[in-house]
Amino acid sequence: MTDEKKPSGPDLTKGVALTDFRDGKLVGHVGDDDVLLLQTGPDVVAIDAYCSHYHGPLAEGLVVGDTVRCPWHHACFSLRTGEALGPPALSALSAWKVERESDKIVVRAKREAPAQAAPHLTAPTPDRFVIVGGGAAGFAAADMLRREKFAGAITMISSDGAMPVDRPNLSKDYLAGNAPEDWLPLRPEAYYQDFGIDLRLDTSVAAIDPRERSVTLGNGDRLPFDRLLLATGAEPVKLQIAGADQPHVHTLRSVADSRAIIAAAANAKRALVIGASFIGLEVAASLRARKIEVHVVAPEERPMEKILGREMGDFVRALHQENGVNFHLKDTVEKLDGRRAQLKSGGVIEADLVVVGIGVKPRLSLAEQAGLAIDRGVSVDATLETSVSGIFAAGDIARWPDPHSGANIRVEHWVVAERQGQTAARNMLGRGERYDAVPFFWSQHYDVPINYVGHAESWDDIQIDGSIPGKDCLLKYLKGGRVLAVASIYRDLENLRAELAMERSRA
Known part of the structure; x- marks a missing residue:
C-alpha cells in the first residue's frame, strides 16, 4: 500500500x-x-x-x-x-x-511457483465441510483447506452481503479515504469459483443439528456436513438510549457500515463518536482525515487504560487532541434528540453524524442452540474442537486454553481469528495440531502504530523502556514478575523478539 x-x-x-x-x-x-x-x-x-x-x-x-x-x-x-x-x-x-x-x-x-490450481478439480472426495461465517477465521479456514490439498466440498455461509474483506481497513485507510474499495476483498470473486468454495452470501443459518450432522439455513434448506467450523464472529453492542435508532446513527462492522459512514461524512460538519475503544478512536482519526469536527464521549477517565495502562492512555488522548479531536470523558450520552446529543453532565453536542463504538459481543446463539459448551464464548480444547466431536470454533467466539497465560481466553482480534481459522482447518483434516500462537494486534492512530503481543487482562506492574510521548517505546505488562504482554510504538523488531520469547516460554 x-x-x-x-x-x-x-x-x-x-x-x-x-x-x-x-x-x-x-x-x-x-x-x-x-x-x-x-x-x-x-x-x-x-x-x-x-x-x-x-x-x-x-x-x-x-x-x-x-x-x-x-x-x-x-x-x-x-x-x-x-x-x-x-x-x-x-x-x-x-x-x-x-x-x-x-x-x-x-x-x-x-523460482518456479507452485501450481495454483485447487486439487478438488481433479480428485474430489465425498467429504463435506461447512464453515459458518464469512470473516477472518472462516475465510482463512477455507483457504487453508485448499492449501492443504483437501479435495472435498467446502460450503462457506455468510450473513454479510460482501465477500470476505480486510476488516481492519474499514476503520482505518478505507474510512479515511486513503484506500480504494477494490483493496478490501481478501480474494477476488473468481477465487471462490476456481477453488471450488461454495460461498453463500446474504445467507442466514437457523440451526445446527449435531446429531444429524446438518445445518438448517434460514430458508429451510438443510446442508449435511462431516466437519463444521463455527466462525460467527462478533456484533457491535447496540446503544440502548432514546434516539439510537435514527438513520444518522451508525455502528461499524461490515463493508456496508463503512460505506454508510463515508456517505454520511460527505455532508457532515461535526461527528460524534460514542466510545473510546480502538474502533471508536480509529473512526475518530479517519473522520479527522476527512476534515470533520469530531467529538468523543466515553465514561472512562482516559481511553484504552484498561488494555494499555495509564501512561499509554494519556498518550493516546493527547495524540488525538493534537489532531483536533474533542474529548468528553467521564461522561455518557443519555439520549439523542434529533441531531442533539444530551450528555449526563448536562452538556449538549450537535452532530449530524454519530458513530457508536462501545464494544462488541460474540455471536453465540447458534452454538447455544446446538448444545455446545459455553463459557463467555464457545469453549474449545487446544485443537479448537468444541464439546461436540467434529465441530470446531475459531475467531471472536472461541475461548481456548492459552498456554502462555495459563488461562482460558477469548480475543477479538483479526490476526488471532485468521491464525485460528488456519489451525482449525488443519485439525478438521485430523492433524491434531495445538493452537498455541501468541495473540497479536495492531492499532493505527494517524501516523502512530501501536503493536501489542500477548494477553494481559490485569497486571501489577508496567515496565516502560523509552519515551511514550516521544513515540519510541516498549512497554512490558507483568504479573507476579512474569511478562504477559508487550506493547510498542516504533519498536517493531523488539516487539517481534518479545513475541518469539513468549512462544519459547510456552508451557
Missing part, C-alpha cells in the same frame, strides 16, 4: 559480494522487483523484499530459522519457498534463484 517508487539497492543481476551484506541482509533489485537476500548459515536465499499484506519491509523484520517475520503486523514467510506461513499475510512471496559466480552472488530469475 505504497506509492510507486524506484527499485531499491544494487542491481542483483550484476552480482553483489557477501561483504556488501549488513547483519546478513541486503536489499537489491532485479528489474523493477525489489529482492531481499538473506544469509542463513552457508546459504544465501532470496525472496521478495516486501510483505504481501501491507508491504512491510522484511529487511527490518526478524529471521527465525528458515522464516522471516514482518515488522509491521507479524506475518511470517518461508525463506525457501516464499510461502505465507502466518497471517495476516495470505499470499506467498516470490522466491528467487541464487547463483554463485566467482566471489559474487547473482540473482536473475524467480
Whole structure:
C-alpha cells in the first residue's frame, strides 16, 4: 500500500559480494522487483523484499530459522519457498534463484511457483465441510483447506452481503479515504469459483443439528456436513438510549457500515463518536482525515487504560487532541434528540453524524442452540474442537486454553481469528495440531502504530523502556514478575523478539 517508487539497492543481476551484506541482509533489485537476500548459515536465499499484506519491509523484520517475520503486523514467510506461513499475510512471496559466480552472488530469475490450481478439480472426495461465517477465521479456514490439498466440498455461509474483506481497513485507510474499495476483498470473486468454495452470501443459518450432522439455513434448506467450523464472529453492542435508532446513527462492522459512514461524512460538519475503544478512536482519526469536527464521549477517565495502562492512555488522548479531536470523558450520552446529543453532565453536542463504538459481543446463539459448551464464548480444547466431536470454533467466539497465560481466553482480534481459522482447518483434516500462537494486534492512530503481543487482562506492574510521548517505546505488562504482554510504538523488531520469547516460554 505504497506509492510507486524506484527499485531499491544494487542491481542483483550484476552480482553483489557477501561483504556488501549488513547483519546478513541486503536489499537489491532485479528489474523493477525489489529482492531481499538473506544469509542463513552457508546459504544465501532470496525472496521478495516486501510483505504481501501491507508491504512491510522484511529487511527490518526478524529471521527465525528458515522464516522471516514482518515488522509491521507479524506475518511470517518461508525463506525457501516464499510461502505465507502466518497471517495476516495470505499470499506467498516470490522466491528467487541464487547463483554463485566467482566471489559474487547473482540473482536473475524467480523460482518456479507452485501450481495454483485447487486439487478438488481433479480428485474430489465425498467429504463435506461447512464453515459458518464469512470473516477472518472462516475465510482463512477455507483457504487453508485448499492449501492443504483437501479435495472435498467446502460450503462457506455468510450473513454479510460482501465477500470476505480486510476488516481492519474499514476503520482505518478505507474510512479515511486513503484506500480504494477494490483493496478490501481478501480474494477476488473468481477465487471462490476456481477453488471450488461454495460461498453463500446474504445467507442466514437457523440451526445446527449435531446429531444429524446438518445445518438448517434460514430458508429451510438443510446442508449435511462431516466437519463444521463455527466462525460467527462478533456484533457491535447496540446503544440502548432514546434516539439510537435514527438513520444518522451508525455502528461499524461490515463493508456496508463503512460505506454508510463515508456517505454520511460527505455532508457532515461535526461527528460524534460514542466510545473510546480502538474502533471508536480509529473512526475518530479517519473522520479527522476527512476534515470533520469530531467529538468523543466515553465514561472512562482516559481511553484504552484498561488494555494499555495509564501512561499509554494519556498518550493516546493527547495524540488525538493534537489532531483536533474533542474529548468528553467521564461522561455518557443519555439520549439523542434529533441531531442533539444530551450528555449526563448536562452538556449538549450537535452532530449530524454519530458513530457508536462501545464494544462488541460474540455471536453465540447458534452454538447455544446446538448444545455446545459455553463459557463467555464457545469453549474449545487446544485443537479448537468444541464439546461436540467434529465441530470446531475459531475467531471472536472461541475461548481456548492459552498456554502462555495459563488461562482460558477469548480475543477479538483479526490476526488471532485468521491464525485460528488456519489451525482449525488443519485439525478438521485430523492433524491434531495445538493452537498455541501468541495473540497479536495492531492499532493505527494517524501516523502512530501501536503493536501489542500477548494477553494481559490485569497486571501489577508496567515496565516502560523509552519515551511514550516521544513515540519510541516498549512497554512490558507483568504479573507476579512474569511478562504477559508487550506493547510498542516504533519498536517493531523488539516487539517481534518479545513475541518469539513468549512462544519459547510456552508451557
